[in-house]
Amino acid sequence: MNSVENSSPTHLETDVLVIGAGGAGMYAALEAARAGVSVILADRSLIGRGGATVMAQMTVAAALGEQTPNHWEYHLADTLAAGRGLCDERLAALLCEDGPQRLREMDEWKVGWAREDGHIKQAQAPGHDRPRCAYVDFLSTGPAVSKTLRTRLKSASGVRLIGDLAIVDIVVQDGEACGAVALHLPTGRAVTLAAKAVIIATGGLTGLYRRNSASANMAGDGYALALRAGAELIDMEFVQFFPIGHLAPRLIGMDPIMWDPFRYKLGGRLLNSERQEFETTYASEDSRSDGRYVLTRDLATYAITKEVEAGRGSPAGGAYLSFRHVPEAEIRRAFGPVVDRLLANGIDLARQDVEVAPIAHYTMGGVRVDETLQTRIPGLYAGGEVVGGANGANRLSGNAITEALVFGARAGFNAAERAKARNLCWSAEAARPVLGLLRSATKRDAPNPSAAIAGLQTVMADKVGPFRTEAKLRSALSSILQLSQEIGNVPLSTGAAFDTTMVDWLDLRSMLLVARSVAEAALTRSESRGAHQREDQPRLSEDWCVNQIISLSQGGISLRRIAPANGRPVA
Amino acid sequence: MKTTLRIRRGSAGETPRFEEFDVAFEPGQSVLDGLRMVRRLIDPTLAYRYSCINANACKECMMLIDGTVDYACTVRLKQGVMTLAPLPKKALIRDLVTEIAPPDERL
């Protein structure tokens, strides 16, 4: 018997329920509260701590135009180019047009954007045609964004913050979202939440992969919540791998993608085990090079993967990144306090190389929404990285935090407008199946769910990673099916408070569904485009200038195609 | 290299017990890396809090490590025995998990 079974659920009511307290969720809650409705902001972790936002250390892109003349349409042009024909232009335009307003509001709220000569300073990042990326020194962008929003929330009226509350399913009555069912981790109690509108702001899915930049809460809950509620997903085959994620030696207290700015500023060298610089070879030989920058993210990922496959990888299975040719004083001038943080980790860049490898970093695909950020289920909205479509087949650096702030704010506002016009329509009947699932949990001899998660991450990394083939994808799908059978339909539980076993089981239930969505979409797309690279289909195909839409039908996944320009079906 | 994690376990209201887990590690790995290995390889029921793993940004993994309050993700594993216990001044939930959320951010 577990604690869910012991007690009747706690019931809460609110106008707007926001799931996930990252940049998107916190902005959504603020904006909904500003519109005058009551809000519950729930997170499976602590408020403002659990996701990618607090970990991001780099930049936020927006056409502020204070430093260099800029217009949001230039930003849009770059975003669309990176998306290789697949962006939902309405969403991409929203991101670029609202970006400056959100960054300025954050500035008023004292986020502390780095300044120069009285204006917000903006750096230039690859793929952007001009300096467009604001940041908070030193490598403090995400923590500053999180803290600023969290501080605002503390004084916002009508917002209730609840941490340690994992949302297990959205409740849908008569085709409309009417709330959710959650598991309260400290007590193991089920909680029902009635709401007039629900916003999914649960972040990305990179935790599906073995090497990733994810937190423990980023294995893709939101995609599964949306699918099971009847909403659609779009572009799920597009997962961005960051080519030079930190691999070794063990480094703590730093963002694993931190080597990017080091490379821009100091020009680090990528070397294989024979200490050859291999990047340029691939840049000139490979037809995939788009000629715009030396090596795009996709191409750098390709080059490192191929070197490792050819037996020329570094000891930990990646490539060496070396700054030993850069004078020590220059390294210190460029990165001051960060150099000390590295030294505290036992890494002396002037004397020692580090090892890097591609890591899963961001999810372009996601929940399909219209320009009001609403899914096809009325009352169910999405905001932040969990939304699909704005970035198409690849994302520009700096666009993700902007997307979180912009989409979060828009979803919050629109959800509030809906809530104002309606009454609560909670249905205990509609909540019954998921409450039943939680109650059915048993203690039993079964596979260690934590090990099963690690197993799935290995399958995804090896078979659904940056370079795919039909054979690998089919093999991944059969492993996913087998894992699903092994974990069964009845949750595992220890019956104790903070039931890690049950949480792992519930995570697996969602991860397997989302993993399947990624693999199925990747298998069907028989071409290479942006972040989706098929070794057996290496060319971009005009026929594939379409988005793939995923939905659930009778427990199975079904795929259909639409034209990016107008969202109309394509045969 | 090998370390023995001696972990104080039990829920609020129970008599606490110590359990020992041996984990193999590489130099530089954190206590949190060790705890994650325990869950994956030995006992999936072990409870501890963490989110960010590498970034030391979430500040959720605080516990008593060899008698000192510290982050499990920044303290390195060392050879021999390391003793882990929940934060002494916070209400215990289970094993290494305590109630650390501000009161107005709880259910």
Ligand SMILES: Cc1cc2nc3c(=O)[nH]c(=O)nc-3n(C[C@H](O)[C@H](O)[C@H](O)COP(=O)(O)OP(=O)(O)OC[C@H]3O[C@@H](n4cnc5c(N)ncnc54)[C@H](O)[C@@H]3O)c2cc1C
């Ligand atoms: C290490 C790192 C560095 C990055 N650097 C940059 C950068 O420099 N610039 C940039 O633009 N982008 C960057 N990105 C991407 C960017 O940070 C994210 O896309 C963005 O912050 C996502 O915000 P979000 O609010 O959508 O999600 P998140 O910030 O990930 O928040 C999601 C929240 O939802 C919660 N949650 C999940 N599931 C549930 C559930 N079932 N119930 C309740 N709560 C749930 C999680 O605990 C989490 O708190 C980086 C990402 C990472 C991982």
Ligand code: FES
């Ligand atoms: S795991 Fe986030 S600070 Fe330790």
